[in-house]
Amino acid sequence: MRLREIPVDGIPYDRLCVEKIPAAPEYIARDPELVPASNRSVVVNPNRICMPIGAMWAVLGVHRAIPFVQGAQGCTTYARYTFCRIFKEPATIATASFHEDAAVFGGRKNVIEGIRNLVVRYWPGLIGVVTTCSSEIMGDDMVSFLKEARARLSREIGREKTEEIPIVLINTPSFAGSHVEGYDRASKAFLESLATTRDVLSERVNIIPGMLYPGDIREIRHLLEEMNVEGTVLFDISDTLDAPLNPPQEIPYYPPGGTPVSEIRQMANARATFALQPHAGGSGARYLERKFGIPAFIGPVPIGVAATDAFLQNLSRITGREIPASLRDERGRLVDAMADTLHHTMMKRVAIFGDPDVVIGMTRFACELGMTPVAVSSGTPSKTFEGEIESIFREYRELFLAEPRVFNGGDLFEFEEYLKTLPQIDLILGHSKGVDISRELEIPLVRVGFPIYDRFGYQKKPVVGYRGAELLLYEIVNELLDYRYPDDRTQQL
Amino acid sequence: MPGVERLLPERRRHVVTKGDGTAVLPECGRPTVPGLVSERACAFYGARWMLGAIPDVIHLVHGPAGCAYFGGIVRRKSYRVFSTQLEESDIVFGAGEKLYRAILEAVAAAPGARAVLVYATCTAGLIGDDLDGICRRAARAVGRPVVPVNSPGFCGYSQAAGHDIAAGVLLEHFIGTGKAQEPVANGVNLLGEFDVMGDLGEIERLLQQLGLRILCAFSGRAATTAMADAHRARLNIVHCRRTGQRLADAMQERFGTPQLKVSFFGFEETASALHSIGKFFGSAGVEEIVEQGRREVGNAAPFLKKLAGKRVALFFGASRIGTMARAFAELGMEVVMIGSQFGCLEDYGDAGARVRAGTVLIDDPPEKELEEFIRKYRPHLFVGGTKEKYLATKLGVPFLVFPQEMSSFAGFRGFVNLAREAAGLVGAPVWRLARCERYYRTLQTAEG
Ligand code: SF4
Numbered sequence: 001m002r003l004r005e006i007p008v009d010g011i012p013y014d015r016l017c018v019e020k021i022p023a024a025p026e027y028i029a030r031d032p033e034l035v036p037a038s039n040r041s042v043v044v045n046p047n048r049i050c051m052p053i054g055a056m057w058a059v060l061g062v063h064r065a066i067p068f069v070q071g072a073q074g075c076t077t078y079a080r081y082t083f084c085r086i087f088k089e090p091a092t093i094a095t096a097s098f099h100e101d102a103a104v105f106g107g108r109k110n111v112i113e114g115i116r117n118l119v120v121r122y123w124p125g126l127i128g129v130v131t132t133c134s135s136e137i138m139g140d141d142m143v144s145f146l147k148e149a150r151a152r153l154s155r156e157i158g159r160e161k162t163e164e165i166p167i168v169l170i171n172t173p174s175f176a177g178s179h180v181e182g183y184d185r186a187s188k189a190f191l192e193s194l195a196t197t198r199d200v201l202s203e204r205v206n207i208i209p210g211m212l213y214p215g216d217i218r219e220i221r222h223l224l225e226e227m228n229v230e231g232t233v234l235f236d237i238s239d240t241l242d243a244p245l246n247p248p249q250e251i252p253y254y255p256p257g258g259t260p261v262s263e264i265r266q267m268a269n270a271r272a273t274f275a276l277q278p279h280a281g282g283s284g285a286r287y288l289e290r291k292f293g294i295p296a297f298i299g300p301v302p303i304g305v306a307a308t309d310a311f312l313q314n315l316s317r318i319t320g321r322e323i324p325a326s327l328r329d330e331r332g333r334l335v336d337a338m339a340d341t342l343h344h345t346m347m348k349r350v351a352i353f354g355d356p357d358v359v360i361g362m363t364r365f366a367c368e369l370g371m372t373p374v375a376v377s378s379g380t381p382s383k384t385f386e387g388e389i390e391s392i393f394r395e396y397r398e399l400f401l402a403e404p405r406v407f408n409g410g411d412l413f414e415f416e417e418y419l420k421t422l423p424q425i426d427l428i429l430g431h432s433k434g435v436d437i438s439r440e441l442e443i444p445l446v447r448v449g450f451p452i453y454d455r456f457g458y459q460k461k462p463v464v465g466y467r468g469a470e471l472l473l474y475e476i477v478n479e480l481l482d483y484r485y486p487d488d489r490t491q492q493l
Numbered sequence: 494m495p496g497v498e499r500l501l502p503e504r505r506r507h508v509v510t511k512g513d514g515t516a517v518l519p520e521c522g523r524p525t526v527p528g529l530v531s532e533r534a535c536a537f538y539g540a541r542w543m544l545g546a547i548p549d550v551i552h553l554v555h556g557p558a559g560c561a562y563f564g565g566i567v568r569r570k571s572y573r574v575f576s577t578q579l580e581e582s583d584i585v586f587g588a589g590e591k592l593y594r595a596i597l598e599a600v601a602a603a604p605g606a607r608a609v610l611v612y613a614t615c616t617a618g619l620i621g622d623d624l625d626g627i628c629r630r631a632a633r634a635v636g637r638p639v640v641p642v643n644s645p646g647f648c649g650y651s652q653a654a655g656h657d658i659a660a661g662v663l664l665e666h667f668i669g670t671g672k673a674q675e676p677v678a679n680g681v682n683l684l685g686e687f688d689v690m691g692d693l694g695e696i697e698r699l700l701q702q703l704g705l706r707i708l709c710a711f712s713g714r715a716a717t718t719a720m721a722d723a724h725r726a727r728l729n730i731v732h733c734r735r736t737g738q739r740l741a742d743a744m745q746e747r748f749g750t751p752q753l754k755v756s757f758f759g760f761e762e763t764a765s766a767l768h769s770i771g772k773f774f775g776s777a778g779v780e781e782i783v784e785q786g787r788r789e790v791g792n793a794a795p796f797l798k799k800l801a802g803k804r805v806a807l808f809f810g811a812s813r814i815g816t817m818a819r820a821f822a823e824l825g826m827e828v829v830m831i832g833s834q835f836g837c838l839e840d841y842g843d844a845g846a847r848v849r850a851g852t853v854l855i856d857d858p859p860e861k862e863l864e865e866f867i868r869k870y871r872p873h874l875f876v877g878g879t880k881e882k883y884l885a886t887k888l889g890v891p892f893l894v895f896p897q898e899m900s901s902f903a904g905f906r907g908f909v910n911l912a913r914e915a916a917g918l919v920g921a922p923v924w925r926l927a928r929c930e931r932y933y934r935t936l937q938t939a940e941g
Pocket residue numbers: 071072073074075076078132133535536537538556559560563613614615616644645646647
């Protein structure tokens with residue numbers, strides 16, 4: 001039997017008109033005074049989110065942990081939407097549900113009752129308490145509130161059971177920084193409160209990946225395995241936010257995986273800490289170094305050849321393990337692919353935007369491919385960003401076709417307006433917020449970084465390591481080809 | 494509900510089972526119980542939902558980067574947002590001047606905008622700048638309305654508070670501000686219609702067959718010019734009570750515009766909507782349109798076969814629960830649960846009247862209760878929002894996102910789409926394949 005259907009398929013593309021410039025069908029030239037973000041108070045299309053979501057991300061990477069967000073409902077719900085859209089996975093995040101009374105009297109009652117309700121409904125393995133702008137402005141004394149919450153819990157469920165559930169407090173006043181810093185603060189908060197004793201030293205290494213996707217974390221694990229090194233990945237979202245569909249499930253649903261609390265406690269015994277992203281996780285590594293003298297290797301994020309080399313060399317140096325032939329082969333295959341595709345990648349002008357560390361990594365890789373980074377923008381302002389980018393440029397500058405421009409903490413409006421003034425661009429590397437820019441300028445976009453919510457599968461495809469770089473390279477080349485030769489009759493490879 | 498005893502005491506009265514004849518309704522409109530994984534959002538979210546799609550104004554979010562970033566996406570579309578992106582120093586020293594400058598700059602950057610909407614978020618609400626005063630001062634400077642939307646996230650109990658705040662803003666500053674007064678003979682407004690995936694086009698097609706013209710749809714098609722003219726409509730068609738009723742009542746009072754509450758979801762509802770609208774205008778040919786619709790809906794027959802007797806659970810925004818319950822009943826499905834984040838008694842009353850005894854009515858269920866519900870009732874289909882989707886999926890239950898993400902569900906044709914999507918989801922092979930344990934077992938027995 002043939003199914004007959006009426007094809008009313010959503011909104012046709014020509015009607016999907018999302019007005020970008022209000023009330024102006026014709027293009028209005030911008031006042032050049034207003035383009036640089038530093039000249040303005042107003043921010044147009046921010047290129048960063050606020051702190052709490054970075055901390056929630058971190059908590060979701062711990063085994064059976066639930067973030068508890070001390071704020072109004074929206075902060076939680078918006079973050080859950082964001083996680084759902086990116087990972088296509090459920091994200092269980094509890095909210096203190098501030099209403100007007102909390103705004104007047106503070107969030108004491110909410111956290112005390114809230115922690116209790118969360119525990120009796122979910123019995124989590126750990127609670128990560130994440131503050132927000134509202135609780136920070138009101139000056140909630142979270143340390144003493146949490147003490148009270150614990151006391152209340154003890155009375156109800158007994159001391160022993162209460163002690164089984166660690167509570168980690170992460171202060172993330174939204175206005176004080178971006179999601180990147182939220183993650184960074186979480187890394188420190190977790191280590192400070194859990195990794196407290198260095199007693200039985202181990203051969204393991206600590207890895208704090210930063211806001212990398214499950215595919216990336218798996219690739220890092222692969223590198224460790226090949227190196228024959230055992231490691232603890234702090235905030236391991238590779239299973240929690242990429243879980244198999246395997247019904248029937250226990251209720252409440254907890255995703256598999258996540259870093260076990262016991263392993264986090266052992267991180268003080270490790271041999272070294274690798275924070276792959278200095279801006280997201282660097283604080284955690286530095287804390288362990290200061291407190292216990294555990295050597296910290298902070299960055300660079302292993303995107304591209306040189307950065308992956310550096311990661312493996314450091315790993316090899318600290319553990320005394322050789323870099324095995326298998327990894328040398330992976331490297332060889334990547335370099336081979338770079339040589340094969342060079343005629344397509346070389347001398348391409350590329351614009352890169354996103355979170356600082358990933359942007360630094362992408363910039364170096366783009367340079368390795370013979371491209372010219374014409375504009376590089378970090379949504380989160382950083383003290384070190386410009387310096388790092390400059391040092392990459394120094395190495396490759398003689399190949400550049402145009403003078404690159406670096407934006408440290410600007411918005412997407414500034415970035416877009418700048419790109420519009422350039423005579424030529426071939427490619428944009430960045431996250432989903434760049435779709436608009438890419439459409440407007442008619443330049444292909446390769447999606448990398450956080451967040452990617454408008455396509456499937458990116459969270460599973462690594463960009464780190466040699467294999468990740470190879471996949472990314474193919475993505476770049478194919479995107480360029482799609483754009484120039486959309487049809488195979490015009491170009492036989 | 495599965496072991497009502499397992500509910501927190503505060504939650505018990507929010508969950509009822511429809512008995513025979515007696516219409517008991519869940520308690521609603523209450524504060525959210527802290528510490529649960531609430532499916533509710535904040536007032537700012539609600540205000541953005543209502544106002545986000547207004548095309549010819551500047552949307553300026555007065556708050557930290559996060560609110561602006563999140564608020565840029567409304568109903569799965571992204572819009573340009575302006576923000577003051579408050580930082581630590583602004584919190585300490587006050588952000589009033591920054592806001593004032595930001596408004597001026599935003600207008601300079603988008604000079605064509607007809608007005609500026611300034612959304613106050615939690616932060617703005619707490620630092621207590623004189624938002625109204627700043628907006629008034631800025632309005633004089635930029636020579637167009639600068640309107641405060643006072644929607645800090647903690648006000649009210651859910652996004653519903655934001656809907657009300659937004660409705661107030663529209664009434665006070667935009668609706669009926671046009672000069673022309675004479676009514677448009679065939680003009681109607683749609684209140685509470687957001688044009689999700691082309692719904693508005695489908696509704697418009699039907700209304701056009703009645704000879705009617707949509708002056709303004711709040712807020713699927715609500716440019717400031719259209720809102721300014723909205724008072725000239727002969728009739729206000731309320732499509733969503735939650736977001737439309739308040740506008741309708743105020744407009745009735747102010748301009749004397751009569752109102753009709755209808756729904757365009759499902760065959761019966763659409764037909765009766767057309768009948769009552771047709772009757773109001775004395776239009777001819779309603780019967781033919783409905784007949785044509787009946788023929789079109791006939792296309793759903795093959796899908797209905799797949800859906801007959803299947804259990805469905807509904808969980809979404811307030812006032813559509815009732816009419817959608819009826820639409821799903823028309824698909825031949827058995828509605829086993831109806832819930833909403835922010836329904837009012839009327840909504841639950843509506844919904845309760847349209848379902849069979851034994852159906853669970855649930856107000857503001859947190860995630861855990863939805864899980865427990867799924868375990869106990871094993872619906873064949875769960876209808877709700879993106880947040881709930883991936884959880885249901887993990888538990889092996891097919892999920893239809895509503896407001897929809899693939900095709901229009903409104904009108905007769907939309908009903909066929911609804912049937913098609915529901916049938917596709919329910920019968921999909923993936924749910925069989927997902928039960929891999931059973932699969933391994935059959936494999937073993939086959940081999941053994
Ligand atoms: S709850 Fe407050 S801070 Fe959070 S998104 Fe809503 S308005 Fe912004």
